[in-house]
Amino acid sequence: MITFKQVTKQYSKGNEQITAVQAVDFTINKGEIFGIIGYSGAGKSTLLRMINGLELPSAGSVIVNGFDLQTLDPKSLRTQRQTIGMIFQHFNLLWSRTVAQNIALALEVAKIPKNEIQARVQELIILVGLEGRESAYPSQLSGGQKQRVGIARALANNPQILLADEATSALDPETTEAILALLTDINQKLGITIVFITHEMQVVKNLAHRVAVMEEGSVVELGDVLTIFQNPQKAITKRFVGEATTESDYELTLDELAHKYPQGKLWTLHFIKGDVEKPILATAMKKYGVDFSIIQGSIAKTKEGSVGQLTVLVQGDDQRQLMDVKAFIQSQSVNVQEVAH
């Protein structure tokens, strides 16, 4: 559907040569929801804009729907763009147009006959749940409603791809959830490929099937969301995954504990899928007579199920007993990792 082939983007700012995107190489499949996460300046915004030709690569190529956007003449590029919807952090609605007229703009641009526009606009308004607000102006809408208009506008010409540029970053958590639910719904109903960029792992967790992590213009990690969450490889990915805790505090705590309880062991347990609710620790305590002190824990919900993480201090009679406990826990398909210290 979308293939980046050794894509690099450079531009000059004054005398400086800046590399926004560096040799990016991956493919986004038809019908999937693909997230690109990174801090600001990571190049994700530039990468997203190469999908609809708002930015063109300096080297390499971007193939969308079988077309290399760089080779298209301006008119074909505009036609191609009509099959790629886009929504924005700040909605980018026209204040001078009503909700219905804002949605109609995309249809006017696509030269849809006037008499067909009205019916299509009505369909879209129902799709995004804005019935009754057709003649309101953007200034009369809430942020969530504005983004719904943005989504309707982006979907007007039945695109195959929807690009979302930090679409929920300007919204409160509740509204964010509602908009993410709408996007998931649209993906399922219309089979549309969604590519979004964000700096919030929360959004990736709730929305994406697969995710690419970007740092300094490069994709440093890519995979399905569950894998990335369970087993983040790169430091930046770990940071995104463990956003809730501050790493340095956590490390400090572990050092202290190791020092205080030389006999004990520090384990990090990785729970996957449906196992988070099983009373594994309680069972192990009863069965082996060991003590668990919970140091840190987190649970995250992805599209594929819940992912849990628990760091515990285990104290038992001897090393063998602890080995047994470890084997037991692992038999419950919970991954046990010894925390090095």
Add this chain to the structure above:
Amino acid sequence: MFTNIQWDKMILAFGETLYMTVVAGLVCFVLGLGLGLCLYVTDKDGLYENKWLNAVLTTVVNLFRAIPFVILIILLLPFTKQVVGTILGANAALPALIIGMSPFYARLVQVALREVDYGVIEAAKAMGASNWDIIFKVLIPESKPAWLGGLTSTVVSLVGFTAMAGVIGAGGLGNLAYLDGFQRGFEDVTLIATALILVLVFSFQWLGETTIAAIDKRSNIAKKPGQVKKGIAIVVSAVLFAGATVTVIYQATPEGDNTLIVGATAVPHAEILTAIQPLLAEQGIELKIVEFQDYVLPNKALAANEIDANYFQHEPYLTQEIAQNGYDIVSVSKVHIEPMGAYSNQYTNLADLPMNATVLMSNSVSDQSRILALLAGEGIITLSDGVDATTATFTDIVSNPKNLQFKYDIEAKLLPTAYQNDEAAVIFINTNYALEAGLNPEADSLLLEGGDSPYANIVVTRTDNQEDSKIKVLIEALHSQTAKDFIIEKYEGAVLPIE
């Protein structure tokens, strides 16, 4: 109160101002919007980025904004003649108004367009919009309140500029206030004309603001004008446009074969001409008087066939003008003399002037010759032998026993003010300005030119129409008993008729 006001003249002037403002405003709107768009789209990162075109446009815009409006009118005269076919009247003011104000409006449009959020443009691009779509569906509608506000400012400025357009006889309220109000000292005319200008300014301002409030949906605070306000706005626009249209029709009324157009300065020429209008009417000739505020345009207009004759100058000035500009024009009759007078707040006799006294006079070269001849005649200075009294200059002075200091860098019409401010020991003032300033030349002057001076005021025509029968009738009327009686009675000897 208001005894000097001729309401028909006032209404016509109102119509002329309205006409110039509305027509120039509409054209400025179209040109300024186009030019402003070009400036915006060719700018850096614009839809049609073009460094060179942008630099050229910016230069042109800055250039025309920098030229003072009055200078622009004069500079544009040849162009105006080509395009409008005349260099006089409201229509002739239009090119200067339009060329003067369009760049100003273009800048305001550019600023308005820059206010459009880039995100909205990007959204349109992402939709697959063409540049054309972006301009007409996004840029122009999204910047509407800003460029409407700019248009309001432009139109209000235009009202002010139309007053300056009076220089070329464009008429209008500003001109009426200047000629009838200021020059003739009719303060009620100035007052009413100014009040009407204010009415126009406030109407345009209010209309602009009401329209903007009605279309601006950027804020969610409801401030929509009510039905009544909308109604009033529609009525006001209708009246303004109707007024302008009526003036267009009025202006389009062709002049008949029996019309004689004579250019003149306000006092006393235009007044003398007005006095003899009935005499010409008896002969079936409609005498139309075009009043000028300066001494350059009346000859230019005559040579350009805009008027049939003019009556404002004396022989030496005409000679100088013909020599300078090569006009094919000729003096056909001497009508009156306005004696040049010397005035002083400190002395009653020229002989009493102390050493190194300052003598102030106008910056007109022919006036200077005239004054030097007068002083030489009085024995105050001596001019070199054989010099023509009508072309004498300061270098021709061979003896100046009182070592008088001559200052001659002032506009003739400001001389009475200089006299009131006591700027010099002696000030030479042209009689028409002395009269306007309320001086009595007979009683107040130290020295007054005699009736034998070469500075008689003359009627001038082109060589091709000097034999015209209408000109003959005009000359006859100017020398009639009616004219003489009027001059003597009105100006009490300060203006003398010539046989």
